[in-house]
Amino acid sequence: MKLRASIAARSCGAALGVVAGAVLPSSAEAHLVTTGLGPLYDGISHVLLSADDLLPVPAMSMLAGLNGPAAGRRTLFGLTGAWLLGGLAGYLFGQALLSGTITCVSFLVLGGLTAADQRLSPAVVLGIAVAVGLLHGWLNGTGIAAAQREALGLAGIGSAIFVVVALASAFVMSLRAGWMRIAVRVAGSWVATIGLLMLGWSLR
Amino acid sequence: MMMAFGGFFGLIGIPLPGVEVGIALSAVLLGLMVAREAKPPLIVAGAIVAFFAVFHGHAHGTELPPGQSALVYSIGFVIATGCLHGIGVAIGVVHKWPAGRFALRFSGAVVALAGAGFLYSAFP
Numbered sequence: 418m419k420l421r422a423s424i425a426a427r428s429c430g431a432a433l434g435v436v437a438g439a440v441l442p443s444s445a446e447a448h449l450v451t452t453g454l455g456p457l458y459d460g461i462s463h464v465l466l467s468a469d470d471l472l473p474v475p476a477m478s479m480l481a482g483l484n485g486p487a488a489g490r491r492t493l494f495g496l497t498g499a500w501l502l503g504g505l506a507g508y509l510f511g512q513a514l515l516s517g518t519i520t521c522v523s524f525l526v527l528g529g530l531t532a533a534d535q536r537l538s539p540a541v542v543l544g545i546a547v548a549v550g551l552l553h554g555w556l557n558g559t560g561i562a563a564a565q566r567e568a569l570g571l572a573g574i575g576s577a578i579f580v581v582v583a584l585a586s587a588f589v590m591s592l593r594a595g596w597m598r599i600a601v602r603v604a605g606s607w608v609a610t611i612g613l614l615m616l617g618w619s620l621r
Numbered sequence: 622m623m624m625a626f627g628g629f630f631g632l633i634g635i636p637l638p639g640v641e642v643g644i645a646l647s648a649v650l651l652g653l654m655v656a657r658e659a660k661p662p663l664i665v666a667g668a669i670v671a672f673f674a675v676f677h678g679h680a681h682g683t684e685l686p687p688g689q690s691a692l693v694y695s696i697g698f699v700i701a702t703g704c705l706h707g708i709g710v711a712i713g714v715v716h717k718w719p720a721g722r723f724a725l726r727f728s729g730a731v732v733a734l735a736g737a738g739f740l741y742s743a744f745p
Contacts, residue, residue, distance in 0.1 A: 468692055517691070532622070607703060610625040611695040617632030617682065618691035 456566060460573020463557070464581070469520045470557065473549055474578055475585045476527035476608045479601050481542055482589025483534060488542035489586040495543045497579045499550025500557070504571040507558025517619050519552045524612025531605025534598070550578075623671040624678035624702060631682020640683075641743040643676030648736025655729025658722075 464470055474496070481492035507513075527549065530537070537545075554571075561570050589601055630637060637643075650669070654661070661669070681698060712728075715721025 468696060520692075603703075606622050607699045610622055610699050611692075613622075613625045613629050614632070614682075614695035614698055615691045617629035618694065620633045621687070 456569040457573040457576075459566070460570035460575075461577045462573075463570065464574050464577035469516075470553055470574075471581075472608055472611065473520075473523045473527055473553060474581045476524070476531060476605065477546055477549055478582045478585035479589050479605055480527055480531045480535075480537075481546070481582070482586040482592075483531065483598070483601060484537050484539065484542050486590060487539040488537070489590055491539050491543040492546040492586060493579065493582050496546040496550045496582055497575050499547040500554035500578055501550075501571055501575045503551035503554025504558035504561070504574065505554075505568070507555035507560075508562045508568050508571065509558075511555055511559040511562065513556055513559040513563065516556050517615070519556060521612045521616040521619065523549050523552065524608050524615065528605045528607070528609025528612055532602050532609055534602050624674040624681075625698075627675035627678025627680075628682035628698065629678075630675075631679040631684075634683075637676065637679045640676050640680050642740065643673060644680060645736050645739035645743050647673035647676065649733050649740060650736075652729045652731070652733025652736055656726050656733060657729075658726060 464474070477492060477496055478489075481489045526545070530545075554574075557574055558568075558571065561568060592598060592601065627637070651673070653659075685694065713725070716725055
Protein backbone atom coordinates (compact mmCIF):
# COMPACT_ATOMS: atom_id res chain seq x y z
CA MET A 418 0.00 0.00 0.00
CA LYS A 419 2.76 2.35 1.04
CA LEU A 420 4.66 1.61 -2.16
CA ARG A 421 1.64 2.28 -4.38
CA ALA A 422 1.03 5.61 -2.63
CA SER A 423 4.66 6.58 -3.19
CA ILE A 424 4.51 5.70 -6.91
CA ALA A 425 1.24 7.63 -7.31
CA ALA A 426 2.72 10.68 -5.56
CA ARG A 427 5.82 10.61 -7.77
CA SER A 428 3.74 10.20 -10.92
CA CYS A 429 1.58 13.16 -9.93
CA GLY A 430 4.70 15.24 -9.26
CA ALA A 431 6.22 14.33 -12.61
CA ALA A 432 2.96 15.09 -14.43
CA LEU A 433 2.72 18.45 -12.70
CA GLY A 434 6.32 19.21 -13.65
CA VAL A 435 5.68 18.40 -17.31
CA VAL A 436 2.51 20.52 -17.38
CA ALA A 437 4.28 23.42 -15.66
CA GLY A 438 7.23 23.13 -18.05
CA ALA A 439 4.91 23.17 -21.05
CA VAL A 440 2.72 26.02 -19.89
CA LEU A 441 4.91 28.46 -17.96
CA PRO A 442 7.70 29.56 -20.39
CA SER A 443 6.44 32.06 -22.93
CA SER A 444 9.26 31.20 -25.34
CA ALA A 445 11.59 28.23 -24.99
CA GLU A 446 14.18 29.63 -27.44
CA ALA A 447 15.60 26.16 -27.83
CA HIS A 448 16.53 26.50 -31.50
CA LEU A 449 19.46 28.36 -33.01
CA VAL A 450 17.18 29.97 -35.58
CA THR A 451 15.71 32.18 -32.84
CA THR A 452 18.64 32.52 -30.48
CA GLY A 453 21.50 32.91 -32.96
CA LEU A 454 24.81 31.28 -32.24
CA GLY A 455 25.97 33.88 -29.77
CA PRO A 456 29.00 36.12 -30.27
CA LEU A 457 31.60 33.46 -29.45
CA TYR A 458 30.22 30.97 -31.97
CA ASP A 459 29.63 33.79 -34.46
CA GLY A 460 33.36 34.46 -34.27
CA ILE A 461 34.23 30.81 -34.81
CA SER A 462 31.85 30.44 -37.72
CA HIS A 463 33.06 33.73 -39.23
CA VAL A 464 36.60 32.39 -39.61
CA LEU A 465 35.42 29.06 -40.96
CA LEU A 466 32.96 30.56 -43.43
CA SER A 467 34.78 33.71 -44.63
CA ALA A 468 37.38 32.82 -47.22
CA ASP A 469 39.17 36.18 -46.94
CA ASP A 470 39.94 35.46 -43.29
CA LEU A 471 40.17 31.68 -43.51
CA LEU A 472 42.66 31.35 -46.36
CA PRO A 473 45.53 33.29 -44.76
CA VAL A 474 45.40 31.00 -41.72
CA PRO A 475 46.16 27.68 -43.46
CA ALA A 476 48.55 29.55 -45.78
CA MET A 477 50.47 30.89 -42.77
CA SER A 478 50.31 27.43 -41.20
CA MET A 479 51.76 25.83 -44.33
CA LEU A 480 54.59 28.36 -44.41
CA ALA A 481 55.31 27.74 -40.72
CA GLY A 482 55.07 23.96 -41.16
CA LEU A 483 57.56 24.00 -44.03
CA ASN A 484 59.99 25.96 -41.83
CA GLY A 485 60.00 23.52 -38.92
CA PRO A 486 58.70 23.09 -35.38
CA ALA A 487 60.18 26.31 -33.94
CA ALA A 488 58.49 28.41 -36.61
CA GLY A 489 55.27 26.45 -36.10
CA ARG A 490 55.21 27.04 -32.35
CA ARG A 491 55.89 30.76 -32.72
CA THR A 492 53.24 31.08 -35.41
CA LEU A 493 50.67 29.29 -33.27
CA PHE A 494 50.90 31.88 -30.52
CA GLY A 495 52.10 34.85 -32.60
CA LEU A 496 49.34 34.74 -35.20
CA THR A 497 46.57 34.12 -32.68
CA GLY A 498 47.84 36.75 -30.24
CA ALA A 499 48.38 39.38 -32.92
CA TRP A 500 44.97 38.66 -34.44
CA LEU A 501 43.32 39.18 -31.04
CA LEU A 502 45.37 42.32 -30.33
CA GLY A 503 44.67 43.79 -33.76
CA GLY A 504 41.00 42.87 -33.40
CA LEU A 505 40.72 44.59 -30.06
CA ALA A 506 42.48 47.71 -31.36
CA GLY A 507 40.23 47.76 -34.41
CA TYR A 508 37.15 47.27 -32.26
CA LEU A 509 38.08 50.12 -29.91
CA PHE A 510 39.68 52.67 -32.23
CA GLY A 511 39.50 51.50 -35.80
CA GLN A 512 38.13 52.24 -39.18
CA ALA A 513 38.18 49.64 -41.93
CA LEU A 514 40.75 50.68 -44.53
CA LEU A 515 41.99 48.93 -47.67
CA SER A 516 40.46 45.60 -46.74
CA GLY A 517 40.67 44.28 -50.30
CA THR A 518 44.30 45.31 -50.66
CA ILE A 519 45.28 43.74 -47.33
CA THR A 520 43.63 40.47 -48.34
CA CYS A 521 45.33 40.45 -51.77
CA VAL A 522 48.76 41.24 -50.35
CA SER A 523 48.56 38.64 -47.58
CA PHE A 524 47.45 35.98 -50.09
CA LEU A 525 50.28 36.90 -52.46
CA VAL A 526 53.00 37.02 -49.80
CA LEU A 527 52.00 33.90 -47.88
CA GLY A 528 51.14 31.87 -50.98
CA GLY A 529 54.25 33.03 -52.83
CA LEU A 530 56.63 32.20 -49.98
CA THR A 531 54.99 28.79 -49.51
CA ALA A 532 55.12 28.01 -53.23
CA ALA A 533 58.77 29.04 -53.38
CA ASP A 534 59.49 26.83 -50.33
CA GLN A 535 61.43 29.75 -48.96
CA ARG A 536 63.56 28.78 -45.94
CA LEU A 537 63.07 31.45 -43.30
CA SER A 538 64.29 31.79 -39.75
CA PRO A 539 61.66 31.30 -37.01
CA ALA A 540 61.94 34.99 -36.12
CA VAL A 541 61.07 36.05 -39.67
CA VAL A 542 58.13 33.61 -39.78
CA LEU A 543 56.94 35.03 -36.47
CA GLY A 544 57.23 38.58 -37.86
CA ILE A 545 55.12 37.63 -40.89
CA ALA A 546 52.56 35.91 -38.66
CA VAL A 547 52.29 38.94 -36.39
CA ALA A 548 51.88 41.31 -39.36
CA VAL A 549 49.17 39.10 -40.91
CA GLY A 550 47.42 38.71 -37.55
CA LEU A 551 47.44 42.43 -36.77
CA LEU A 552 46.12 43.42 -40.21
CA HIS A 553 43.35 40.82 -40.47
CA GLY A 554 42.48 41.20 -36.79
CA TRP A 555 42.17 44.95 -37.27
CA LEU A 556 39.72 44.39 -40.12
CA ASN A 557 37.71 41.91 -38.04
CA GLY A 558 37.60 44.30 -35.07
CA THR A 559 36.42 47.23 -37.17
CA GLY A 560 33.82 45.00 -38.81
CA ILE A 561 32.46 43.82 -35.46
CA ALA A 562 32.31 47.40 -34.15
CA ALA A 563 30.61 48.63 -37.33
CA ALA A 564 27.99 45.89 -37.04
CA GLN A 565 27.49 46.81 -33.36
CA ARG A 566 28.20 43.27 -32.26
CA GLU A 567 29.89 42.15 -29.06
CA ALA A 568 33.68 42.05 -28.87
CA LEU A 569 33.41 38.49 -27.53
CA GLY A 570 33.29 37.46 -31.19
CA LEU A 571 37.03 38.13 -31.29
CA ALA A 572 37.56 35.35 -28.75
CA GLY A 573 35.73 32.97 -31.07
CA ILE A 574 37.86 34.12 -33.99
CA GLY A 575 41.04 33.63 -31.95
CA SER A 576 39.96 30.16 -30.83
CA ALA A 577 39.25 29.05 -34.39
CA ILE A 578 42.57 30.42 -35.61
CA PHE A 579 44.48 28.68 -32.82
CA VAL A 580 42.91 25.33 -33.66
CA VAL A 581 43.40 25.68 -37.43
CA VAL A 582 47.05 26.74 -37.06
CA ALA A 583 47.78 23.93 -34.57
CA LEU A 584 46.27 21.25 -36.81
CA ALA A 585 47.48 22.54 -40.18
CA SER A 586 51.06 23.39 -39.22
CA ALA A 587 51.47 20.10 -37.32
CA PHE A 588 50.12 18.21 -40.34
CA VAL A 589 52.53 19.92 -42.72
CA MET A 590 55.45 19.28 -40.35
CA SER A 591 54.55 15.60 -40.18
CA LEU A 592 54.85 15.14 -43.95
CA ARG A 593 57.94 13.16 -44.87
CA ALA A 594 57.49 12.15 -48.51
CA GLY A 595 58.96 14.55 -51.04
CA TRP A 596 55.84 14.66 -53.19
CA MET A 597 53.78 15.73 -50.18
CA ARG A 598 56.00 18.76 -49.71
CA ILE A 599 55.41 19.54 -53.38
CA ALA A 600 51.64 19.22 -52.79
CA VAL A 601 51.92 21.80 -49.99
CA ARG A 602 53.84 24.12 -52.31
CA VAL A 603 51.14 23.67 -54.97
CA ALA A 604 48.51 24.63 -52.38
CA GLY A 605 50.58 27.73 -51.62
CA SER A 606 50.70 28.61 -55.31
CA TRP A 607 46.90 28.36 -55.39
CA VAL A 608 46.64 30.88 -52.56
CA ALA A 609 49.03 33.23 -54.39
CA THR A 610 47.00 32.75 -57.57
CA ILE A 611 43.81 33.75 -55.78
CA GLY A 612 45.58 36.86 -54.50
CA LEU A 613 46.83 37.75 -57.98
CA LEU A 614 43.39 37.36 -59.53
CA MET A 615 41.79 39.40 -56.75
CA LEU A 616 44.37 42.11 -57.36
CA GLY A 617 43.52 42.11 -61.06
CA TRP A 618 39.83 42.26 -60.24
CA SER A 619 40.34 45.22 -57.88
CA LEU A 620 42.31 47.11 -60.56
CA ARG A 621 39.69 46.41 -63.20
CA MET B 622 50.41 30.58 -61.81
CA MET B 623 51.00 31.47 -65.45
CA MET B 624 47.29 31.05 -66.15
CA ALA B 625 46.64 33.45 -63.28
CA PHE B 626 49.10 35.93 -64.80
CA GLY B 627 47.12 35.69 -68.04
CA GLY B 628 43.90 36.19 -66.11
CA PHE B 629 45.46 39.17 -64.31
CA PHE B 630 46.42 40.82 -67.61
CA GLY B 631 42.93 40.14 -68.96
CA LEU B 632 41.29 41.59 -65.86
CA ILE B 633 43.26 44.83 -65.91
CA GLY B 634 42.67 45.22 -69.64
CA ILE B 635 46.13 44.58 -71.10
CA PRO B 636 45.46 43.16 -74.57
CA LEU B 637 47.13 39.98 -75.71
CA PRO B 638 47.22 39.43 -79.47
CA GLY B 639 45.98 36.16 -80.92
CA VAL B 640 44.32 34.74 -77.83
CA GLU B 641 41.96 32.46 -79.76
CA VAL B 642 44.77 31.32 -82.05
CA GLY B 643 47.00 30.60 -79.04
CA ILE B 644 44.27 28.51 -77.40
CA ALA B 645 43.63 26.56 -80.60
CA LEU B 646 47.37 26.03 -81.15
CA SER B 647 47.73 24.72 -77.61
CA ALA B 648 45.15 22.03 -78.34
CA VAL B 649 46.86 21.13 -81.62
CA LEU B 650 50.39 20.99 -80.18
CA LEU B 651 49.56 19.25 -76.89
CA GLY B 652 47.17 16.84 -78.62
CA LEU B 653 49.86 15.90 -81.13
CA MET B 654 52.40 15.43 -78.33
CA VAL B 655 50.03 13.05 -76.53
CA ALA B 656 49.24 11.22 -79.78
CA ARG B 657 52.94 10.76 -80.52
CA GLU B 658 53.80 9.95 -76.89
CA ALA B 659 56.39 12.72 -76.97
CA LYS B 660 58.57 12.97 -73.87
CA PRO B 661 60.27 16.37 -73.93
CA PRO B 662 62.62 17.44 -71.12
CA LEU B 663 60.76 18.69 -68.06
CA ILE B 664 61.82 22.29 -68.57
CA VAL B 665 60.61 22.25 -72.18
CA ALA B 666 57.26 20.72 -71.20
CA GLY B 667 56.90 23.28 -68.43
CA ALA B 668 57.72 26.15 -70.78
CA ILE B 669 55.16 24.96 -73.35
CA VAL B 670 52.42 24.64 -70.72
CA ALA B 671 53.30 28.01 -69.16
CA PHE B 672 53.32 29.75 -72.55
CA PHE B 673 49.88 28.52 -73.55
CA ALA B 674 48.44 28.93 -70.02
CA VAL B 675 48.78 32.71 -70.43
CA PHE B 676 46.36 32.62 -73.40
CA HIS B 677 43.81 30.47 -71.55
CA GLY B 678 43.98 32.67 -68.45
CA HIS B 679 43.69 35.87 -70.48
CA ALA B 680 40.50 34.59 -72.12
CA HIS B 681 38.99 33.88 -68.69
CA GLY B 682 40.03 37.30 -67.42
CA THR B 683 38.48 39.26 -70.27
CA GLU B 684 35.28 37.30 -70.80
CA LEU B 685 33.87 37.57 -67.29
CA PRO B 686 31.00 39.94 -66.65
CA PRO B 687 31.61 42.80 -64.19
CA GLY B 688 29.94 42.95 -60.80
CA GLN B 689 30.82 39.46 -59.60
CA SER B 690 32.57 38.67 -56.32
CA ALA B 691 36.33 38.91 -56.84
CA LEU B 692 37.13 36.45 -54.08
CA VAL B 693 34.60 33.80 -55.09
CA TYR B 694 35.57 34.14 -58.75
CA SER B 695 39.25 33.76 -57.90
CA ILE B 696 38.65 30.71 -55.72
CA GLY B 697 36.44 29.14 -58.38
CA PHE B 698 39.07 29.81 -61.05
CA VAL B 699 41.78 28.12 -58.99
CA ILE B 700 39.67 25.17 -57.86
CA ALA B 701 38.40 24.48 -61.38
CA THR B 702 41.91 24.65 -62.82
CA GLY B 703 43.27 22.39 -60.07
CA CYS B 704 40.46 19.87 -60.55
CA LEU B 705 41.10 19.76 -64.29
CA HIS B 706 44.78 19.08 -63.62
CA GLY B 707 43.81 16.31 -61.21
CA ILE B 708 41.45 14.76 -63.72
CA GLY B 709 44.16 14.90 -66.39
CA VAL B 710 46.67 13.20 -64.11
CA ALA B 711 44.10 10.54 -63.17
CA ILE B 712 43.29 9.85 -66.84
CA GLY B 713 47.02 9.53 -67.51
CA VAL B 714 47.18 6.56 -65.13
CA VAL B 715 45.64 4.36 -67.83
CA HIS B 716 48.96 4.67 -69.70
CA LYS B 717 50.28 1.61 -67.87
CA TRP B 718 47.90 -0.70 -69.76
CA PRO B 719 48.32 -1.34 -73.52
CA ALA B 720 44.67 -0.54 -74.22
CA GLY B 721 44.97 2.58 -72.08
CA ARG B 722 48.03 3.69 -74.02
CA PHE B 723 46.11 3.35 -77.26
CA ALA B 724 43.13 5.22 -75.77
CA LEU B 725 45.39 8.05 -74.62
CA ARG B 726 47.05 8.39 -78.00
CA PHE B 727 43.68 8.29 -79.71
CA SER B 728 42.36 10.97 -77.32
CA GLY B 729 45.40 13.12 -78.07
CA ALA B 730 44.66 12.85 -81.78
CA VAL B 731 41.03 13.85 -81.18
CA VAL B 732 42.15 16.87 -79.14
CA ALA B 733 44.57 17.88 -81.90
CA LEU B 734 41.80 17.59 -84.51
CA ALA B 735 39.44 19.66 -82.36
CA GLY B 736 42.20 22.25 -81.94
CA ALA B 737 42.67 22.32 -85.72
CA GLY B 738 38.94 22.95 -86.05
CA PHE B 739 39.15 25.84 -83.58
CA LEU B 740 42.18 27.19 -85.40
CA TYR B 741 40.31 27.11 -88.69
CA SER B 742 37.32 28.93 -87.19
CA ALA B 743 39.58 31.52 -85.53
CA PHE B 744 40.41 32.91 -88.96
CA PRO B 745 37.37 34.59 -90.54
